[in-house]
Amino acid sequence: MKINQKIFLQFGICIIFFGLIGILINNLTINLIRTGLGFNFSWLFKPASFALAEHPLPYTSSDSYAWALFIGWLNSLKVIVSSLILATLLGTLIGFARTGKNSLLGLISAGYITTIRQTPLLLQLMFWYFVGFLGLKDNMFIQIKNIFNISNQGIEFSGLIFSSEFLALLLGLSIFTSAYIAEVIRGGILSVGRGQWEAFRSLGLSERKGLIRIILPQALPAIIPGLTSQYLNLAKNSTLAIAVGYSDIYAINDTIINQTGRAIECFIILLVSFLLLNLLITNTMEIINRLILKSRKNI
Amino acid sequence: MEPIVVAKNLTKSYTKGLRALDNVSLKVNQGKVLVVMGPSGSGKSTLIRTFNGLETFDKGELNILGIKVDSTHDERKIQKIRRRVGMVFQQFNLFPHLSILENITLAPVHVQKRRQIEAEEYGMYLLSQMGIDSHAKKYPSQLSGGEQQRVAIARALALKPELLLFDEPTSALDPERINEVLDAMRRLAEQGMTMVVVTHEIGFAKDVSDQVLFMDSGKVIETSPPNIFFSNAKHERSRKFLNQLDKH
Incomplete structure (x- = not known):
């Protein structure tokens, strides 16, 4: 009786699930037929005929949509990876300051974390772009012997040029994420017992050395999972690039949808590229986690 | 002979007016073993933790190996002390x-x-x-x-x-494991190591210590040589404590 009920229930859930998917596919097909577009990816190899302000590899408007998307993906990757590194460094420093003995530093970092976490990321990006960079004069603002130049065009550092859009996004994402990472680091540090602090202090080790050699290695297993989810958030938040006009994959997709009307295909491409990117982040962090656990098998 | 530890009127209060340390004064000479006894919460752990700067204090003065520290808790001086003073904890605290x-x-x-x-x-x-x-x-x-x-x-x-501090080193051990640790400590004392030991081990205190310091509610009740403390303690409070210990 009970088993029959369970089978019946599961059967019902399956019908509802597949029914919903069926309705969605049906809608999609009807709409594709109505617009006369059909579902294919052959348009990818037609010329994109739009310009891109930023392209790490050679690109002209006569290149294909596929190449434009790839450039967008590279741009996304560039800003995600560099923000990830900057956010981790910044977050670790602030997390240390928050837990450290110096009460002034603790207060400053607590204020930083509160301010950053309680304002929207979009607002922060706008702030860095419009107030931070576009607010600068168009003639060079700070010049140090032509090695380091800051202007409303961005930063030029010994031949390397970073655009205002890239820098606003980099700063915005890194600072926003660093506040969360700082809290993850703090949580990890607090998970290590007081006795470990007393033990390294009584041996004459400095706070800095003790933190790095004794506390952090023991805090890592508590830090890694939280860090992973912050990295995933950062990657997804990078799509806000469109707000400051940085040509990441989302912004380029948006342009292509406007030009071609290929919304379904573009969203599938976007979905798959973020899925792949985040799987890469998750797996890398999982490998790091496993290496740490392996090195700690004796604990 | 140069004293290794000199404490003068150490006082430490908590916010509610409770005193963890109440005018504690003591002296430990080179090569001597001081055992600190007392009920839990009497301030004995707090006391020896002030010796290497793990605890701060509000009033009084400490002189460890000739380095003077007061309530300002000068980090550089404490760092100097920590390089010359070893500490063993109740929970081992190995890395x-x-x-x-x-x-x-x-x-x-x-x-x-x-x-x-x-x-x-x-x-x-x-x-x-x-x-x-x-x-x-x-x-x-x-x-x-x-x-x-x-x-x-x-x-x-x-x-x-030049000085070893022990904070209840055998309290977290199985009874049959206590002696291997106490024996190691005995050997150190025989080699002339200056030691301050917070412990409930009467046998160790009787055999090894030069002085027993008894504390209650942050105050030093009495400081006596072990033969006097364990057979004929000066204070009623000390005798009451020893009676309680014997029952265990």
Whole structure:
């Protein structure tokens, strides 16, 4: 009786699930037929005929949509990876300051974390772009012997040029994420017992050395999972690039949808590229986690 | 003879007016062993933790190995003291992610800037003194409590300290493991190490200590040689405490 009920229930859930998917596919097909577009990816190899302000590899408007998307993906990757590194460094420093003995530093970092976490990321990006960079004069603002130049065009550092859009996004994402990472680091540090602090202090080790050699290695297993989810958030938040006009994959997709009307295909491409990117982040962090656990098998 | 520890009127209050330390004064000369006894919450742990700066105090003065510290808790002076004073804790507090030998060589290499090989040689010597040199490559969790505490003693000795502090070193051990730790401490005392030991071990206090300091509610009730303290304590409070201990 009970088993029959369970089978019946599961059967019902399956019908509802597949029914919903069926309705969605049906809608999609009807709409594709109505617009006369059909579902294919052959348009990818037609010329994109739009310009891109930023392209790490050679690109002209006569290149294909596929190449434009790839450039967008590279741009996304560039800003995600560099923000990830900057956010981790910044977050670790602030997390240390928050837990450290110096009460002034603790207060400053607590204020930083509160301010950053309680304002929207979009607002922060706008702030860095419009107030931070576009607010600068168009003639060079700070010049140090032509090695380091800051202007409303961005930063030029010994031949390397970073655009205002890239820098606003980099700063915005890194600072926003660093506040969360700082809290993850703090949580990890607090998970290590007081006795470990007393033990390294009584041996004459400095706070800095003790933190790095004794506390952090023991805090890592508590830090890694939280860090992973912050990295995933950062990657997804990078799509806000469109707000400051940085040509990441989302912004380029948006342009292509406007030009071609290929919304379904573009969203599938976007979905798959973020899925792949985040799987890469998750797996890398999982490998790091496993290496740490392996090195700690004796604990 | 130069005294190793001199405490004058140490006072530490908590916010609610409770006193963890209430005008504590004491002196420990070179090569002497002071045992600190008292009920839990009497301030004995707080007292010895002030000796290497793990606890601060509000009033009074400390002189450890000629280095004077007061309530300002001067970090540089405390750092100097910590390089010359070893400490052993109730919960061992070994570093679980480091091997036994790494636990011991950490401070010599990173605080005293000794060569790794030299620190390891001396570490192995200390481990053999403690009878646990066969465990050098193992990790703390693979050792019994008594073995871990002997590693902790070896770790405290690695900086060649002039004073050793013990904070209830046998309280977290199984009864049959207590003696292996006490024996190691006895040998250190015989070699002339200056020690301050917070403990409930009457046998150890009787055999090894030069003075017994009895505390209650942050105050020093009495300081006597062990033969007097255990047979004919001066204070009613001390006798009451010893009666309680005997019942266990």
